[in-house]
Amino acid sequence: MDTTQPGLDTAPLDDEELARIDAYWRAANYLTVGQIYLLDNPLLREPLRPEHIKPRLLGHWGTSPGLSLIYAHLNRCITARGLDMIYVTGPGHGGPAIVANTWLEGTYPELHPSVNHSEEGMKQLFRQFSFPGGIPSHVAAEVPGSIHEGGELGYALSHAFGAAFDNPDLTVACVVGDGEAETGPLAGSWFSNVFLNPVSDGTVLPILHLNGYKIANPTIFARISDEDRMSYFRGVGYEPFLVEGDDPAAVHQSMAATLDACFDRIAEIRADARRRANGQAVRPRWPMIILRTPKGWTGPAEVDGVPVAGTWRAHQVPLSGVRTNPDHLAMLEAWMRSYRPEELFDATGKPAPELLDLHPRGAQRMSANPHANGGLLLRDLVLPDYREYGQETEGHGRTTGEATKVLGKWLRDVISANPDRFRLFGPDEVESNRLGAAFETTDRQWQADVYPTDEHQAPQGRVMEVLSEHLCEGWLEGYLLTGRHGLFTSYEAFIHLVDSMFNQHAKWLKTTNAIPWRRPIASLNYLLSSHVWRQDHNGFSHQDPGFIDHVINKKAEVVRVYLPPDANTLLSTMDHCLRSRQYVNVVVAGKQPALQYTSMDEAVRHCERGLGIWEWASTDEGRSPDVVLACAGDSPTLEVLAAADILRQTLPRLRVRVVNVVDLMRLQPDTEHPHGLPDRQFDTVFTADKPVLFAFHGYPTLIHRLTYRRTNHENLHVRGYKEEGTTTTPFDMVMRNDLDRFRLVIDVIDRVPGLGENAAGLRQQMEDARHAAREHTRTHGEDLPDVAGWEWPH
Known part of the structure; x- marks a missing residue:
């Protein structure tokens, strides 16, 4: 197939199918507009008045018609082909469109009975959207069928491929916004097809939603030539199909034909790969779709004398002064009535029977697919001991x-x-x-x-x-x-x-x-x-x-x-x-x-505690210590133990307690974190009034953040990384950041009351030791043998 052609000319939908899918699309568009604008009067039983309008208009209209068009046509394919499919929404700010489709499918009312298929339910659907106490304006966790947080752009395609790995029967339809496609992560994600195995993994169908604009600027893919755009996607390994236009009937036919061609091609790829499963693997050229439709399609063409539909002005809320401007209010009503809601919903607000017959049933609905609620399918790992x-x-x-x-x-x-x-x-x-x-x-x-x-x-x-x-x-x-x-x-x-x-x-x-x-x-x-x-x-x-x-x-x-x-x-x-x-x-x-510090039994108990006193390294003998040496991280632990060894040899009467922290969250109070230690227990370990010198793997301020409420915080002194680094030896690195054993001994001398004047000579020795260690590193390019080869004494 020559995919440089504008699209497929076949018209697979008969008149009845075309009318039904167009009605479904119009219903989704109507519900989308209602979510953005309305507090009341959901079925337009009376002319719109300002009090029917939300005081704050939030939402994104521009991408929504395209999202709903794709959703409706994918539903047709699921029903016709028995597909197992989820929908990843890259332009997730088009949240009202996806919410509208989940409501039409019936999943949203099942999970939220007050938002049912009725006039009152539709009113609640409209009211809750982007409203205090309601749901966000983007495709968020509250939206059934979603696995992709729509509040940030760039990651839809990587999420889609992650979902497909090890899911051989799953199809992931991934809509990529043309603005989103400019982000670095998304640009890299196109190469995910290099890692997808058509035998053991599922299928990802990328759909580039090309509507031409971001918030205020054109998009790159919309302004490069058709040849360059097609060449780009062929270059990264896809077979691109183009669907474009602004006439709904023609676009419906083209979209239906293109999806049929894509799913036929996917079936061929998978069948061929399974025939080759024991032979030479061949990287397939997976299909993808470029859907080019106007931004804000079917919305107001012109507002206040400037074009809106098909421009960047349609990105968010096309009519911004509806509560205060009668012309805008009239335009909103005309816009909503253009979808002919009287044909789409019965007198009670329930979707018309032909709409309810269009979408899949049960777990085949994309909004109810268990893969989009992964905990339903989660199985425990088999973990060796x-x-x-x-x-x-x-x-x-x-x-x-x-x-x-x-x-x-x-x-x-x-x-x-x-x-x-x-x-x-x-x-x-x-x-x-x-x-x-x-x-x-x-x-x-x-x-x-x-x-x-x-x-x-x-x-x-x-x-x-x-x-x-x-x-x-x-x-x-x-x-x-x-x-x-x-x-x-x-x-x-x-x-x-x-x-x-x-x-x-x-x-x-x-x-x-x-x-x-x-x-x-x-x-x-x-x-x-x-x-x-x-x-x-x-x-x-x-x-x-x-x-x-x-x-x-x-x-x-x-x-x-x-x-x-x-x-x-x-x-x-x-x-x-x-x-x-x-x-x-x-x-x-x-x-x-x-160096290794714990036997397996000791490690298990230490990790269960999250932090603990290492009695074998301490000299307090279970009594109140003179100083606590705490550590978190492997390199800080080494330096604390080496410092404790020096103190043991040079100041044998000094009571030193060594505390190692594995679970950093244990430092917080139990009122702040589920793993936190109660104050009484924390004070038992770290004391309520003695100097605590903490050697930390990261930035020192973090330990202060975690412990600032503790009784003894004013006696806590933290050594850690302070942005002093270079290409150097391990010991020179800790010295550059004052985390080394000699610096820690100096800290003990300086902070234990009464110790300074009695240990002045030791302090000077530690300063000299630091100087000697640095000179050796600069001369020989490696650490002193006594430092590099230090072990805990017998």
Whole structure:
């Protein structure tokens, strides 16, 4: 088929089918306009008056007619072909259109009985939209059938592909707004077809909704030539079909014919792939649709002497002065009556029978599809006993191991035990982050060319690697929201690229916690390695621990942050995270060889507590200490223990308590976070009046934020990362940020009452030790052997 032609000339709809689908579309448009404007008089039983209009007009009309046109035609295909389909709305600000379709399908009234198929129900439908106490103006968690938060643009296509992975019978129709298509994440998402296996995965049908304008500017795809636009999509691996026009009847026929052609082509691709399943894989050229219709189609053509329909002025609310301008009010009424509502709804406000007969039934409705409420399909992971994978240790702080490498062996077997519902996602870093054991049981999924020099690239695999944090995040979110499990591994500094995506997902979780019909989904799990303290060759650009600060801004009911200090605590932590639901879990762990501090039994108990006193490293002997040395993170833990060792040797009468924190949220009061420690228990561990020196993995201010309400906060002194970095040795890095063992000993001398004048010589020794360590690094390019090779003494 020559897809450079404007479209398909066939007319598959007979007169009756054409009339019915057009009526359904008109009904959706009528309901959309009503949601934007009306408080009352939903069926226009009387002329519109100002009191029928909302005082604040919020919503987006421009994209809505196209969204409803697509929805109506997809319903036809679902019914005719028995498709299992969900609808991802990229231009999610077109929320009233999707809400209108879910109401017509009957799903919305089923979930909200007061918003039923009646005149009063329609009134409530209109009133609740973008209204205090109602629902948002975009496609949000409150909208049945949605998995994609429409408040932010750029991620629809990655969510759609994430939903399709491991869902071989699912079709995901993904509408991409032409303004949204200009975003970097969306531009990268077109290449997701390189990773979609037509045998084991579902189908994504992208539909570029080309209506020409953003809020106030033209869109790029609308202003480049047809040849360039078609060449672009063929270049990224699609077979593009064009549907365009402004005559409803012609567009309906073209859309029906094009969807028929697309689904026929999809069936051919899948059948061919299954015939080849045991032979050479061939990357298919999947169909996609470019739908080019006017912005604000069927709305007011001109308002106050300027064009509106087909321009950027139709983007939001075409008639803005309806309450105060009689001409605008009259135009609104004429606009709504142009849809002929008397033909669409009976006297009670119920949709006409021919409309109710058009949409699919039950779970085949896109708004009722269980894949769009993934908790309904969620199955627990089969998790091997992590205790059997533990790092063998000889005492505390005397065995060297690689935490993420140990974890990788467990994850390898998690993948083996869950071949249809668990995947690793990451930007080309599985091997780099020492999780390469996964490749003992799986490959990287890849549908493009494979060279003899490649390793672990295959049409089917459980590892998803692409050099885009946005794409990894979007895939994983789509995968989780449709009922599966996964883990996102990333370098710590670059996870910031998905800050806004994390925001939206955390808000989704917080919102769905209060929606009874939304079932809990598997948690979004991050493993951040290659962290700030061990960027020995990458340097300052790779040194940023601030993602955890960003995460902790979100609601306590949703977020969790863990800093396991060694391999065994990492295993215990990750087992907990993969079992959890409705959280965002952030785990920070090093990948470099490092000392191990806990046996497996100790790690289990320590992680259950979340924080605890390490009696083996303390000298307070269960009595009130003179000072508390606290730590969170593997490198800070090393420095605290080395400082405690120095104090043990040089100030044997000083009572030192060492406290390690795994679960950062334990530092908050229990009134602020479910994991928080009650004040009495916190004071028992950290004391109510003694100096507390806290060595922290990240920015010091975060610990103060978490503990500012505690009794002893004024005695809390935090050392952490303070934006001093470069390409240097591990110990020089902690020295640059005053987190090193010698600096911590100096802090103890300076802050323990009465100690300073009695330990002046030791203080000077520590200053000299810092100087010597720096000079050695500058001379030899490596840390002092006594520092680099330090172990906890017998």
